[in-house]
Amino acid sequence: LVATLRNLLTEIAGNERTQASLRDRIAELKGTIDPDFDAVKLANTIAKLKADRAALKIDPELPQRLAAAIAKQKKFTQQLQAVESEINRRQGIIQTLTVTIETDSAQLHLLATDIVSKLKTLSPYLPDDVHLAKVDELLAFAHSNRSRIRSSNFSDITNQISRLIHRSDGHGEDLNALDVLFADRGFPAEASAMRQQRSVSENGLTIVAFDINEALKLLYDDHAAVEKALAEEKSGNDMAYTTFVQADVAAISAQYQVIETYNQILAEGAGHQHIKLKVELTPINGIAPEAIQEACDAQLQQRPHLEALVKQRLDQLANNTEISNDDEAFFTTAEELLDTREWSDFKVLIRRRQSADDDFEVVDDKFVQSGGSGAEKAQAMVLPLLIVPKMVLQRSNRADAPHLVMFDDFADKLDPETAKSFAKTIVNFGFSFIATMPSGAQNKLLADGVDNIVWDVMGSPQQGDGKFHLNRVQQNFIWKKDD
Incomplete structure (x- = not known):
């Protein structure tokens, strides 16, 4: 008993120490326990969970389902490995392509820079309606003109340039040659470059041997000067045209008005005779009578037929290439076309002794060869000549x-x-x-x-x-x- 008591006392002492330790632990836990903790509610939850656990049943197909899930997982694992392998392969391809793309991009950049440089070199040769400054514009132009590009013989470009600068005819002359044009316009340096070496290679292209931009500038400046001169000449021509029309009006009206004076002189001079003489003017050489009528009417403000006639004859004279280099022929033709004395025919008319009052006939070779009297013929030919000194005096x-x-x-x-x-x-x-x-x-x-x-x-x-x-x-x- 003593031994048992001793053991019990030792156990009690141990339990007291444990209890003291637990109190200390409880004291520590009191600060961490939720103040709203409901032990009853928690006990009910535990009880419910135990009841639910007791209600659970072991699925007899669980092993099969587990095996299927393991097999499916294995398959997914294999597919994942295959995908990872394909990803690694494709990443390798991507890396290779990326290097190729970078290389090609650098090459494309160099080519684009070279093409833009060549386009800049070719810019003076492009047509007025074509503007190519970028590669995309060049590609679009090449696509729309691919048939012409295929049919063009670029290997003969040197000879083409040579023919465009100077195309000699059978006599070795070309009046419209570029070198002749520049020489005539006072640009001997450009003309000499064109004649000595027609084409050169620059920037990988075959171009003309002279500075095309400078040549174009010279032509543009010269063209502007020519246009200014033409404008001034046109202004002068317009004034000259107006003055010429006015001079035509004065000349034609004087010609036709003096006919009345001529006829009055003839009537007075031959009034004692049985024959009658008169003179008249009639339009010839395609001259419209309306133009003559407009010229004789001093009250008109507009003379469309006369102005159209003068313009038509001036254009006919200007466009006659056969006389462009022959001054004598030019002035002869100008006199034929523009001399108003050539626009009308002067006729002498006679009424014979036995003819009716208004029966006049033209004094011409036919009249002279007719069977009329010598007096009629003599007076018909001589009397009109007296008009000349009469009018002069x-x-x-x-x-x-x-x-x-x-x-x-x-x-x-x-x-x-x-x-x-x-x-x-x-x-x-x-x-x-x-x-x-x-x-x-x-x-x-x-x-x-x-x-x-x-x-x-x-x-x-x-x-x-x-x-x-x-x-x-x-x-x-x-x-x-x-x-």
Whole structure:
């Protein structure tokens, strides 16, 4: 018993120490325990969970399902390994392609830089409507012109450049050659470069041997100067055209208006005769009568037919390449086209003695060859000529301008009545005249009321001695108007 008591006391002492340790532990845990901790609720939860655990049943298919899950996991593991292997393989390919892409990108960059540089070199040669500064623009241009590119013979580019600069004809000449153009325009350095070496290689391209940009600048500057000169010339031409039209109006109106004066003079000069003469102008050579009518009307503000006629003839003269290098032919053609005297035909008309008042016929070769009287023919041809000195003397500024005409062989082949009629006509025209007549011809002619002297002119009796001898002139007789 003593031994048992001793053991119990030892156990009690150990339990007390344990209890003291537990109290200390409880004291420590009190600070960490939730103040809202519900032991009953927790006990109920434990009880419920125990009941649920007791209700659980072991699935008899669990081993099979576990085996299937293990097999599926194994398959997934194999697939994962295969995917990882494919990923590693493709990563290797990607790394290889990445290196290739970087290499190709660098090469493309070099090529793009080279292409852009070449495009810059070719820029002066591009057509006006083509602008290529980038590779994409070049690709689009090449795609849209691929058929022309395929058919172009670029291996012959040197000869093509040579022919474009100077294409000699059968005589070795090319008036439109570039080197000739630059030489004529006063640019000998460029012309010499074109002639000595037509093409060179630059930046991997075959181009012309001269500075194309400088040449283009020279041409553009020269073109601007030419355009300015042309504008000034056009302004001058417009003024000249307007002045020329106005001059045509004045000339044509004067021509047609003077016809009335001519006819009045003819009517007064030949009024004592049974025949009648008149003159007229008619448009010829394709001249529209409307243009003449517009020129004769001083009140018009617009003359479309006349202006169109002048413009058409100026264009015809300017576009005639056959006379462009022949000054004499040019001025001859200009006179034919632009001289208003060539636009109308002057006609002399006569009414015969037996014809009706308005029955006039043209005095021409047909009239001369007709069966009319000699007086009609003579007067039809001579009287219109008297208009010329008459009009000249009328324009004289001197009041005492002599109205004097001379006739050689005046009465030759004329009967006395015709000769007398001629003399009266001359008087009616207002002329004094001197007439020479062969011996035995008509002498007594009615003149202008002044003393009229008939002289006989005879050769010297001394002849055949190789010397010059004056003719003998002696007065025959004098007659007056009343004689």
